[in-house]
Amino acid sequence: MLTLVDVVKHYPDGDGGTIRALDGISLSVSRGELAAVHGPSGSGKTSLLQIIAGLLAPDYGEVLVAGRDITALDAADAADYRLREIGYITQTPDLMPGVSALEQAATKLYGRGRRPREARAAVRPLLERLGLDKRLRHRPEQLSGGERQRVAIARALATAPRLVLADEPTGALDAGRSREVLQLLRELCDEQQVAMVLVTHDPLAADYADTAHTLRDGALHAFDTGSARAPSASGS
Numbered sequence: 001m002l003t004l005v006d007v008v009k010h011y012p013d014g015d016g017g018t019i020r021a022l023d024g025i026s027l028s029v030s031r032g033e034l035a036a037v038h039g040p041s042g043s044g045k046t047s048l049l050q051i052i053a054g055l056l057a058p059d060y061g062e063v064l065v066a067g068r069d070i071t072a073l074d075a076a077d078a079a080d081y082r083l084r085e086i087g088y089i090t091q092t093p094d095l096m097p098g099v100s101a102l103e104q105a106a107t108k109l110y111g112r113g114r115r116p117r118e119a120r121a122a123v124r125p126l127l128e129r130l131g132l133d134k135r136l137r138h139r140p141e142q143l144s145g146g147e148r149q150r151v152a153i154a155r156a157l158a159t160a161p162r163l164v165l166a167d168e169p170t171g172a173l174d175a176g177r178s179r180e181v182l183q184l185l186r187e188l189c190d191e192q193q194v195a196m197v198l199v200t201h202d203p204l205a206a207d208y209a210d211t212a213h214t215l216r217d218g219a220l221h222a223f224d225t226g227s228a229r230a231p232s233a234s235g236s
């Protein structure tokens with residue numbers, strides 16, 4: 001579903017030098033597979049997801065999504081790709097002020113021409129599954145940081161995308177909520193055969209992943225503290 005071939009992204013460091021954020025990354029993620037990418041702050045995790053989302057151009061390399069190189073898309077096709085094919089859970093939820101959780105979650109469905117009532121009905125079960133059943137009418141300013149993050153997750157998943165990119169989806173959550181969200185993402189991969197790349201500082205995420213990597217010095221390494229899926233994540 002997703003294949004990265006030798007992806008390179010360097011930035012100027014402002015001092016005549018180079019930040020080698022991504023220095024030849026190759027990665028394959030199949031349908032139904034959850035790939036976790038761990039890494040310290042500044043290691044290039046967000047750059048990696050932005051490149052896969054077609055928001056940032058790599059200096060070199062290919063990003064194939066269902067066989068199509070998305071680095072070659074023009075701006076309009078890249079926007080369409082983001083609307084139709086991927087769900088992107090960004091690090092900081094960019095919710096619209098004054099708009100209810102239910103309406104926020106339905107946004108991408110409106111963009112795809114669904115009738116408002118139908119779109120709201122479609123996202124309701126997802127919000128309930130994320131523990132937001134008592135917060136459907138709340139606006140962002142009435143929600144906690146963790147609740148806002150869960151609304152953003154519902155918005156990203158509302159269109160049933162085939163590829164999900166998750167940037168620190170548990171960053172604002174306590175351990176209990178983190179496990180619930182990771183379990184939901186795991187189930188999404190299993191039930192809907194979604195391919196997912198999840199980047200995080202949270203070592204817990206490796207327990208729910210099929211493959212776990214560490215991004216360090218611009219390269220992917222095997223995750224150092226083990227990548228086996230925890231018994232709780234497999235439902236046994």
Ligand SMILES: Nc1ncnc2c1ncn2[C@@H]1O[C@H](COP(=O)(O)OP(=O)(O)OP(=O)(O)O)[C@@H](O)[C@H]1O
Binds near residue numbers: 011012019041047
């Ligand atoms: N536009 C830019 N210009 C210059 N340097 C940049 C730019 N964007 C990112 N960087 C640098 O590239 C490196 C990787 O940044 P990136 O945001 O991808 O890391 P990250 O792993 O997501 O970090 P965090 O976990 O703190 O969010 C960092 O050192 C950052 O300062």
